[in-house]
Amino acid sequence: MLKSHPKALTQCEPPSLDWSRPGTPAATDFDDIYFSVDGGTEETRTVFLGGCGLPDGWAGKMLYTIGELGFGSGLNFLTTWQMWEQASPHICAKTARLHFISIEKHPFSAAQLEQALNAWPELSDYAAQLISAWPERVKGFHRLHFGRVTLTLIHDDIANALEALDAQVDAWFLDGFSPKKNPHMWSTNIMTKLASLSADGARLATFTVAGSVRQALSEAGFQTEKKTGFGRKRHRLEARFIPAHKPAKPQRSKPSLIPTIIGTGIGGASLARAFMRRGIKPRIVSRGNKHAASGNAAALVKPRFDLQDRPESRFYLASYLYALQAYGKTDAILSHGVTQFPKTENEFTRFVKLAAQAALPLTHFHLNNDILSLPQSLTVSPQKLIAAFTQKLEITTETISHLDEIDGPVFAAMGYGIKSIFNSGLPKLRFSRGQISWAKAADNIKTPMSYGGYVIPFDNKCLIGATHDAVCGDAPYVVKPEDDRRNFEAFSNIMRYDLTPDLSEPSRASIRVTTPDTLPMILTPKPNQYILTGLGSRGFVFAPLLAEAIVSHWLGEPLPIEKKVWARFGPR
Ligand SMILES: Cc1cc2nc3c(=O)[nH]c(=O)nc-3n(C[C@H](O)[C@H](O)[C@H](O)COP(=O)(O)OP(=O)(O)OC[C@H]3O[C@@H](n4cnc5c(N)ncnc54)[C@H](O)[C@@H]3O)c2cc1C
Ligand SMILES: C[S@@+](CC[C@H](N)C(=O)[O-])C[C@H]1O[C@@H](n2cnc3c(N)ncnc32)[C@H](O)[C@@H]1O
Known part of the structure; x- marks a missing residue:
């Protein structure tokens, strides 16, 4: 059998917008x-x-x-958030x-x-929050948090997106373009997928009462009813999911047991944050971070890139964007921007291909001569980050x-x-020892650089790492x-100049x-x-997106990552 050739990972195609209509x-x-045009929010x-x-x-x-x-x-979305x-x-x-x-194949910039959204001043506060967290046209799942409202955007074609989704939906808003102009979004196949993702008794609403749509819905197990329409439309449709032959789905409820987290590295801290955002206060036990991998003085947050469009490649980008959002709200950021x-x-040839494919927008990543510039990548203080995510917790x-x-549910992120x-x-599992060293500040190192190893300037010195x-x-x-020597050599081999060791700071070893x-x-x-x-x-x-996925899974909430990715990572 012929193996299908993996597609290149790019951004979604943009919409073709016409702003000339009133x-x-x-x-x-x-x-x-x-x-x-009779009133968007009222509709x-x-x-x-x-x-x-x-x-x-x-x-x-x-x-x-x-x-x-x-x-x-x-x-x-914004009108719903406002009503909520x-x-x-x-x-x-x-x-x-x-x-x-929400699923979208052609995301706006x-x-x-x-x-x-400028047309809706009453939604301006909501719109500003959405726009500041907006993942542009990056493909795949994106989870955004707005207080007690969580938005999971799926940037993909409707059929792929529904296939990748793991959720139990209480209400569907069917808002594709009209069935005549966009039949793919209204097919029996799509309605059957909606049914498989619906809670029993789920509601469904749409602006169209087209016969083909009612037929597809009823074949999938929805009972439809025509209602008086909005504006110049005579009718609209309401429906309920009443499955004929389906076993009842398990009830979702918030588990009453208090979760215990083991570990205060970035894994444990991210789990704590995911619980706390849901008003669940976990217990934490740890033997401390003296030797933890998360115990270095600084860490880089930069994307892993893949040329091919695979579920895990989309996860790499989504987890990076999610981490930027999560860390952006803390005082743990030491600097913005990394050059690779x-x-x-x-x-270098791979960099050129990545730049041409542009799976992330230019604001995140571009080629500058032969160097990759990652202007939004972060250097963070792990200690401050972990303190921010676990504050108020014993x-x-x-x-x-x-x-x-x-006793009770346990969530472990124990590193080694x-x-x-x-x-x-x-x-x-493989356990890989990594040592970091310190160099004196150097005039030509103003931003963190990565080259297989990395050098991070901060606090008037440079952290240089790391061995594997x-x-x-x-x-x-x-x-x-000898590992300190290897760190310095790795730098000189690529950069063609030497850094001076700073012996006033101790080197440190930990395990990946x-x-x-x-x-x-x-x-x-x-x-x-x-x-x-x-x-x-x-x-x-x-860690932040995986922790969000684990806590969502435990609580029976929609998963923030593709079903296939969840299946690849676990649970095993
Ligand atoms: C040298 C080096 C440099 C790195 N640089 C970067 C970087 O720049 N960017 C990046 O993204 N990643 C980096 N990494 C990887 C990153 O540090 C790890 O992936 C991450 O820290 C792992 O987090 P964790 O929470 O799973 O484990 P750890 O950080 O190791 O934390 C484990 C926690 O579990 C606790 N624990 C373990 N066993 C027990 C037990 N039996 N009972 C109670 N508590 C226990 C420990 O006390 C600790 O609190 C680096 C790794 C190394 C080694
Ligand atoms: C009527 S508009 C949605 C309006 C939107 N709900 C709002 O509040 O502005 C229909 C949307 O469906 C999207 N769309 C069209 N075909 C699609 C497909 N195959 N998969 C996913 N989305 C699609 C369009 O790009 C468009 O954004």
């Missing part, structure tokens, strides 16, 4: 408009929110999930959450969003020798400590002078945990036990 942007390639409130019985349907719910087909200008802010304090518990999932030098001719200093010692908790059955060696012997944390395929790993040895491991050399990039 009251709404239009898409020239679909010859249709984004929202009603949203009548057709979609009212059509799904909202806000009343939120009453008493701890978790409510809306799925939208066609994010467009985000007007439906106004209504939920009166009808929902304080910790209730709204998940809004931030500037286009701004232009479209090619180690070899081949690597941390017990303790060494855990087995997960079963802990994973080795001692498995008597047998330790998954295939298999762990051997029983004193892996003891510093080796890596899987054979270099992907992160999520283990679930028993129900209610999760282990986050295999963060390799990119823990500060991967």
Whole structure:
């Protein structure tokens, strides 16, 4: 059988916008408009929110999930968010959450969003928050948090996106362009996928009552009803998912048991943050970060790039964007911007291909002569970051020798400590010792540079790292002078000049945990036990989104990553 050739990872195709029509942007390639010229927000409130019985349907719910087909200008999302802010304090518990999932094949740019949303001054605060977190046209899943409202954007074609989604949806907003102009979004195949993602009794609303749409919905198990339409449209449609032959889906509820996190590295701290944002206060136990991989004075947060469009390549970019959002709100940022030098001719050729494919927008990454410039990459202080993510939480200093010692649900991110908790059955992991060294400040090093190794200027000196060696012997944390020499040599070999060692700062060794395929790993040895491991050399990039995925999974919330990626990483 012929193997299918993987596609190049690029950004989504842009929309073809026409701004000349009064009251709404239009898409020239679909010859249709984004929202009603009789009043966009009113249309949203009548057709979609009212059509799904909202806000009343939120009453008493701890978790409510809306799925939208066609994010467009985000007007439906912002109007929903506004209604949630106004209504939920009166009808929902304080910790209730709204998940809004939206699929879009041709995402607007931030500037286009701004232009479209300027027409709605009453939504300007919401729009500003959306625009500042906007992932541009980067492909795949993007999770954005706005207080108790969580937006999961899926930048992809509708069919792929629904296939990749793991969620239980309470209400659907069907807002593709009209079925005549955009039939792909209204097919029986799509409606069947919606049914498979629907909670029992899920509501559905749309502006069209086209016979083909009603037929497709009813074949998929939705009971439809025509209602009086909005503006110049005579009718609109409401529907309910009443499955004929489906077993009832498990009820979602917030587990009442208090979770325990093991570890205060970036993995444990990110888990704590994911719980805290949901109003769940976890317990934390740790033996401290003296030897933790997360215990260096600085860490780089820069993207891992892949030329091919694979689910994990999209995850690399999404986790990077998510980490930038998460860290941007802390006081842990030491500097912005990293330059990456090619180690070899081949690597330079790869840089050229990456720049041509531009999976991230130019604001994130471009080639400058033969050097990759990553203007938004960060240097962070791990210590400050971990303190910010675990503030207000009590941390017990303790060494855990087995997960079963802990009562209740346990979430472990133990770095190298994973080795001692498995008597047998330790998954295939590699342990790689890394040493960092210190150099005196150098005039020509103003921003962090990466070249296989890396050098980070801060506090009037430079951190230089790091070695990669298999762990051997029983004193892996003891510093080796020859490793300092290797760090300096690695720098000089690429940069063609020498740095001066700064002996006033001690070098430090710690251990990375890596899987054979270099992907992160999520283990679930028993129900209610999760282990986050295999963060390799990119823990500060991967941990926040993986922690969000683990906590979402435990709570039965929509996953923030593709089903296939979740299946590849875990739970095993
Ligand atoms: C030299 C070096 C440089 C690096 N530079 C970068 C970088 O610039 N950017 C980047 O993204 N990544 C970098 N990494 C990788 C990154 O540091 C790791 O991926 C990340 O720190 C792993 O985080 P973690 O929380 O899984 O583990 P760790 O940070 O190792 O934390 C493990 C935690 O678990 C606790 N623990 C372990 N066992 C037990 C037990 N039995 N009982 C109780 N508590 C326990 C420990 O006390 C600790 O708090 C680097 C790694 C190394 C070694
Ligand atoms: C009517 S507009 C949506 C308006 C939007 N809900 C809003 O609030 O502005 C329809 C959207 O569907 C998107 N779309 C069209 N075909 C698609 C497909 N195959 N997959 C995903 N989205 C698609 C369009 O790009 C467009 O943004």
